[in-house]
Amino acid sequence: MCGIDETIYSWRKNMKKPIKRILSVMMVIAMTVTLFPAIENAAMADDEPYNLSDGRAVYASSANGGDTEDKAVDGKENTRWQAAQADANEWLYVDLGKEANLDHIYMHWEAAYAKYYKIETSNDEVNWTTAYEKKKGGSGQQVEMAVSYKQTGIRDDGNLRFSCNWSKVEDAHYKVYIDGEDDAHIAYAGGDNYRFTNHGGTQGDIRMSVGQHTMTVVAFNPDTKQELGRGVVQVDAQVGAQGDNGVDDDPADALKQTITKDQLSVTKARFVKITCLQRATGYGASLFEFQVWGTGGSNKPPVDYGDNLALNKTVKCSGTRDEWWMKDADGNIKPDAYDQVKPENAVDGKVDTSFTSYQGESDQWIYVDLGDEYDIGRIITRFNEDGGKIYDVQVSQDAKHWTTVHRELKGFMNKVDNTTCYQQNVRFVRILAYSKVESGSGVGIREIEVYKYREGDSKENEEIPDLPISQIVANENGKGSYVVGEVKKELNKLPTFVNEDNIKTPIDSNSWWSS
Numbered sequence: 001m002c003g004i005d006e007t008i009y010s011w012r013k014n015m016k017k018p019i020k021r022i023l024s025v026m027m028v029i030a031m032t033v034t035l036f037p038a039i040e041n042a043a044m045a046d047d048e049p050y051n052l053s054d055g056r057a058v059y060a061s062s063a064n065g066g067d068t069e070d071k072a073v074d075g076k077e078n079t080r081w082q083a084a085q086a087d088a089n090e091w092l093y094v095d096l097g098k099e100a101n102l103d104h105i106y107m108h109w110e111a112a113y114a115k116y117y118k119i120e121t122s123n124d125e126v127n128w129t130t131a132y133e134k135k136k137g138g139s140g141q142q143v144e145m146a147v148s149y150k151q152t153g154i155r156d157d158g159n160l161r162f163s164c165n166w167s168k169v170e171d172a173h174y175k176v177y178i179d180g181e182d183d184a185h186i187a188y189a190g191g192d193n194y195r196f197t198n199h200g201g202t203q204g205d206i207r208m209s210v211g212q213h214t215m216t217v218v219a220f221n222p223d224t225k226q227e228l229g230r231g232v233v234q235v236d237a238q239v240g241a242q243g244d245n246g247v248d249d250d251p252a253d254a255l256k257q258t259i260t261k262d263q264l265s266v267t268k269a270r271f272v273k274i275t276c277l278q279r280a281t282g283y284g285a286s287l288f289e290f291q292v293w294g295t296g297g298s299n300k301p302p303v304d305y306g307d308n309l310a311l312n313k314t315v316k317c318s319g320t321r322d323e324w325w326m327k328d329a330d331g332n333i334k335p336d337a338y339d340q341v342k343p344e345n346a347v348d349g350k351v352d353t354s355f356t357s358y359q360g361e362s363d364q365w366i367y368v369d370l371g372d373e374y375d376i377g378r379i380i381t382r383f384n385e386d387g388g389k390i391y392d393v394q395v396s397q398d399a400k401h402w403t404t405v406h407r408e409l410k411g412f413m414n415k416v417d418n419t420t421c422y423q424q425n426v427r428f429v430r431i432l433a434y435s436k437v438e439s440g441s442g443v444g445i446r447e448i449e450v451y452k453y454r455e456g457d458s459k460e461n462e463e464i465p466d467l468p469i470s471q472i473v474a475n476e477n478g479k480g481s482y483v484v485g486e487v488k489k490e491l492n493k494l495p496t497f498v499n500e501d502n503i504k505t506p507i508d509s510n511s512w513w514s515s
Contacts, residue, residue: 049103051075052297053272053290057095062087064284072290076352080110083276083284090114090285093273097298099123102267104293105132107274109255110286114276115170117285119259121269128273131266132259135277136171143169143229146249147217150242155207160237162206167249169219169229177216178208187215208237270297305378305451308349310368310429315343317366319358321442346445354384357433357442364443367399367430370450375424377453379405381417381431386444388433390467390487393419396428407464413437422459434467434487 053073060069062084069092072081083090105119116135120128145167153161164176174196176187187206206215212234219229233245261267272292276285295301326337343366346355357364379393393406406419429450433443453459467487474481 047295048301049293049295050299050301051291052096052100052294052299053094053292054299056097056297056299058092058290059095060092061090062284064286067286072287075289077108077288078352080286080288081290082110082112082286085282085284087284090276090279091273092287092290093120093122093125093271094290094292095125096270096272096292096296098296099268099270100292100294100296102131102264102269102272102292102294103261105259105264105272106289106291106293107257107259108288109257110288111255112279112281112283112286113255114274114278114285115280116277118275118277119264120273120275121266122271122273123269125271129266131264131269133277142227143167143219144247145169145217145219145229145231146245146247147215147231147233148242148244148249149206149215149233149235151238151240154239159207159209160239160241162208162235162237164206164215164217166217166231167229167247168254171221172219172228173222175218175220176206177218178206179214181216181218208235210237213237267294305380305449306454308449308451309370309374309376310347310448310450311349313347313371314369315347315355315366316369317343317355317357318362318364321356321359323359341442346448349447351382351446354444354446356384356386356444359442363432363434365430365432366445366448367394367396367428368448368450369399370427370429373397373425373427374450375422375453376426376429376450377420377422377457378449378451379419379421379429380447380449380451381415381419382446382449383411383413383415383417384444384446385413386441387411387413387415387437388431388435388443389437390435391431391433391443392464393417394430394432395421395423395426396430397425399428399430402430402432404464406462407467409465409468411437419462420458421461422453422457423461 054075056073058069058073060081060083063069064082064084067080067082069081071079072092073094081092083092102121116133118133119131121131122128147164147166149162149164151160152163155161166174176196177185178187179185208215215233215235217231218227220227231245231247233243235241235243274287274290279285320333320338320343321341322333326333326341328334341354341356343355345353346366347368355366357366376395379395381393388408389411391408391411392404393408394402394404396402403423405421405423406417408415408417411417429448431443431445431448436443468484470487471484472481473484
């Protein structure tokens, strides 16, 4: 039999307090959701860190509408968790599944970031230890500041007037020096003791004589006078002069923070928690991503399958989703709507884009032309929420005669189908869907990946089961009958479960809540 490497699926729980986890055990069947891992097939050493929190169970003090906590660990930089605006005790923590070795923590904040926060760890969800705290006065890290200048006028004494800009440093004041770093060389800054309280623009009147100068901007804590950052730029002071010191100053970068292993006082834990100590805005704290990197835990490290032969190759499909709301006044699909469903999305290497087929009842397909013939050993199909329920994975040399290497009869939303096989001289790979997880939309595929056969792997191929045959079955009690084997009559989405010890596959269900 051809092996199907089942991915680990995690349920996302929307619980506000740890005690509610006890109640959730009684509702496992009712509240399970399948997740997909990010695409990452880089070769890794045993001690190389990877994302331990990707798709793991996560809990938060609150959530604002649809911006739920699971979106902080979904591997996507365009979805987010946001705490409720009224939440005065904002926190989020992730369960790594097992005690893990922590290497670093990456956070990508939305504009509603936490100015000050703490990272805590635990092994029992009751006793928490502070492993890191960002508090007022700085974290001890020096900021390399971007500095730019522009000549804006000429003074009566012949000196040139400049406006300047520099990177913002949290809660800092700034001093600007010209050709030295003492009070004799401090730049004029108006009536606030030669200190700038803003981060540039037209905040100050910087004066320099014609010629070469070194301008240094220092950020410091106004209470402790501790230096928090600095930037240096060489200025050729002439009429019309402008320039910068070459340091990137993308405001979005300031919202991406990494806490290194050296900064963590605790480097072994199962649970990792972030608590907002002070908001930067009036909105609830918001994170695009909260990633805990290291080794161990329940998430398995990425596997090196080699080069993805399907990446950015030519694709064809039976049709794309075609809804009335996707069309303009003339009945044509809008370009931006087509971009959301086009077949090229299935081979672009990204899991946040998808191909979606036509929404009708007919068989739907998409195939990729590898451009050359290969001996292949693995095909990975990453479905989205509109996954296929019954479908074939097929290969061909000519895109006319197809061989089925895998048939799925119980597909579900967000399924990652990792199929191993041994097929020679393959140029085309096709996903042929007979039915969807639910009616109303097409079959959605985030990504199709194809990998060469690697020497030493099994050369066995899967035995392909027959497609269901529709038939009427009489009730054993002699009262009524029912239909089985319907391919085109989609049932509701199948629930999926994770239990490393004894549950390896989804449990059959005819509705979303029962099994």
